[in-house]
Amino acid sequence: MSLLRIRNLSVDFATASGQFRAVDGVDVTLEKGELLAIVGESGSGKSVSMLAVMGLLPWTATITADEMSFEGRDLTKITPRERRSIIGKDMAMIFQEPMSSLNPCFTVGFQIKEALRIHMGMDRATRNNRAVELFDQVGIPDAASRLNTFPHQMSGGMNQRVMIAMAIACNPKLLIADEPTTALDVTIQAQILDLLIRLRDEQDMGLVLITHDMGVVAETAERVSVQYAGQKVEEQPVKDLFRHPYHPYTSALLSALPERATSKILPTIPGVVPGQFDRPQGCLFSPRCQFADEKCAQTPPVPCGPEQGRALCHHVDAIEAGEMA
């Protein structure tokens, strides 16, 4: 039984200017202890798909899925009470901006102990000991006295460690990290990623890492799912994806990596991810794809087989054969 299994997930938002499909038929499978990276540019629906799993989307969102299960439990059918007992305990999520996720009015110690009180039912002394232990575990120096500080008295990196400590406080089986290092400087980024991977190894939890950074993916993940405009366009083990991407969007993302650059100017992908009003009729990547033809513009593609990374493209074979150059 998979830890997380999602089939054909779609999310539509009701907006002042009509319905907007932010996630379109996405599948995600995660096994116990596995590290899956979800990559894609801003606006590709990475966060919304995981917020749907966590039940954290606003009322304007309509979620549909053929299956959305956690350890075999159907997340679409559980009561709000059951959901509250799972979220923050068995399933936890950390966000990009620690300062906007922590409550500025309470000390970080109060916030972590509150999670331990509600989910683990620990008494005051046990909560305090566990909070110190967690701060030590995530590398916060002088843990006991740090419990009494407010978020604004700590650096961004330390606050992100507090967020991680809170997320792992109840030994979650699944941790979703939504661009956990984007707001941090490069040296701290590496420390936070190392910390997440170490915790994954120690606690054997499933980890979903949402990022737009292919460099981070190369260093951390085991499997990669590439999302574009709300759709999954390719999925492969990380080594295979870097060696042989099948979807032109994946190839373009990889070509934009500085270490793969063949000239002084890094290649970019022209244009932007389509929004509510400029969604193409056929392949959503077609307006930006160098291989797109009339068929791509008119007809939505269906995914290829697993041997071709389930690439959502009409021309995988022809591109490989060099017929579309």
Ligand SMILES: Nc1ncnc2c1ncn2[C@@H]1O[C@H](COP(=O)(O)OP(=O)(O)OP(=O)(O)O)[C@@H](O)[C@H]1O
């Ligand atoms: N509450 C909302 N109402 C309407 N549209 C929304 C809402 N939340 C997100 N969206 C839209 O859904 C799309 C996908 O957003 P999402 O945040 O999942 O993208 P992302 O791939 O995670 O990007 P980023 O890297 O910037 O977080 C975007 O076009 C966004 O504007």
